Amino acid sequence: MDITVIGEGTVLAAPDILRLHAGVEVRRASAAESFAAARVAAARLAQALARAGVAPQDVTTVELGLGPEYESYPKVAAYRAVQGVEVVVRDVSRADHVIDTVAGVGEEARLNGVAFEVSDPAAALAEARVRAFRDAAAKASQYAELAGRPLGRVVSVSEELTVGPPQPMRQMATMAAESAPSVNPGRRPLTVSVKVGYDFA
Numbered sequence: 001m002d003i004t005v006i007g008e009g010t011v012l013a014a015p016d017i018l019r020l021h022a023g024v025e026v027r028r029a030s031a032a033e034s035f036a037a038a039r040v041a042a043a044r045l046a047q048a049l050a051r052a053g054v055a056p057q058d059v060t061t062v063e064l065g066l067g068p069e070y071e072s073y074p075k076v077a078a079y080r081a082v083q084g085v086e087v088v089v090r091d092v093s094r095a096d097h098v099i100d101t102v103a104g105v106g107e108e109a110r111l112n113g114v115a116f117e118v119s120d121p122a123a124a125l126a127e128a129r130v131r132a133f134r135d136a137a138a139k140a141s142q143y144a145e146l147a148g149r150p151l152g153r154v155v156s157v158s159e160e161l162t163v164g165p166p167q168p169m170r171q172m173a174t175m176a177a178e179s180a181p182s183v184n185p186g187r188r189p190l191t192v193s194v195k196v197g198y199d200f201a
Contacts, residue, residue, distance in 0.1 A: 002155060002199040003147075005139040009131025009194075012187040013124040015116035018095045023063060023084030024108040031079040035066050038081035041108040049087060052101040058088035084112065092116070095183040116185045125161070128192040132159075136196040149200040156197035161190070 024041035028034035049059055063084030071077035089098050095114075102109055118124065144151035 002197055003140055003143055003151075004156070004195060004197045005136045005143065007132040007134070007136025007139060007194050007196060008191060009128040009133070009135060010189050010191040011124040011128045011131070013118045013121060013190055014187050015118050015185040016090075016092055017117050017119050018089040018092050018098075018183070018185070019115045019117065020087040020089060020095075020098060020102070021062070021084065021112040021114070022087055022102045023082060023110045023112065024105070025080065025082045025110050026108050027069065027078040027080050029078060031066060031068075031081075034079040034081040038066075038083050038108075041106065042083040042085075045085070045102065045105045045109065048101050048105050049098070052098050053094070054087055054089065054098065058090070060086045060088075062086045082110075084110070090119075092183075092185050095185075099183065114183060116188065118188055118190070121190055124190045125192060128190055129159070129194065132192045132194040133196065136194055140196065140198050144198075144200065147200075152199040152201040154196060155199050156195075158195045160193040160195075162193065 022045070024038055024045055026034055026037040026041060028037055046056075046059060050056065061083065063082060065080075065082045067080060068076045069078050069080050087098065087102075089095055099111065102111060141151055
C-alpha cells in the first residue's frame with residue numbers, strides 16, 4: 001500500500017531580458033514602391049537599434065508582408081508593406097531607451113508588444129523544488145498520521161514546471177511618477193509541482 005501526494009513550490013524571479021516586438025509599416029501606390037520604402041525604413045530601424053547598443057545578433061526578422069488594401073474590391077487603394085523584428089534587450093534598465101529609439105525612427109515605426117524572461121532560472125527553480133518537496137512531505141506525513149500508519153520511503157518522484165504571468169514590482173513611495181520607468185519587468189513566478197509517492201512502513 002502506498003500514498004501519492006502533490007507538492008507545490010513557487011519562487012518569484014526578477015526578469016533580466018526584454019523581448020521587444022517592433023517593426024515598420026508603409027503604404028504606397030504600388031507594391032514595388034511600398035516594399036522599397038519598407039526596406040528603407042527597416043534599415044533605419046536597424047541602424048537606430050545599433051546606435052542604441054543592441055547587438056546585430058539580438059535583432060531577428062519575424063515578419064515580412066506585402067499586400068493590397070482595397071477601397072472597394074477590386075479597386076486597390078494602396079499597397080501595405082510591413083517588416084517586423086524581435087529585439088532582445090539584455091539590460092532591462094535600458095528598455096525605455098530602446099523603445100524610445102524605435103519610436104524615433106519615424107511615422108513608419110511600430111511597437112507591437114513586449115515580453116520579459118529570466119535568462120538563468122536555475123537557482124530559482126532549485127529553491128522552488130525544495131519548497132515543493134517539503135510541501136509534498138508535509139502532506140504525506142499528515143495523511144499517514146490520519147491513516148494511523150507510519151510513513152515509509154519515497155518510491156517515485158515526477159515534476160512539472162509552470163512559469164506564471166509577471167507580477168508588478170512595487171515602486172518606492174518616494175519615487176516621482178515622471179522618473180519611474182514606463183516599462184516594468186515585474187517578477188515572474190516560477191512554480192514547480194512535484195508528485196511524490198511514498199510507501200507505508
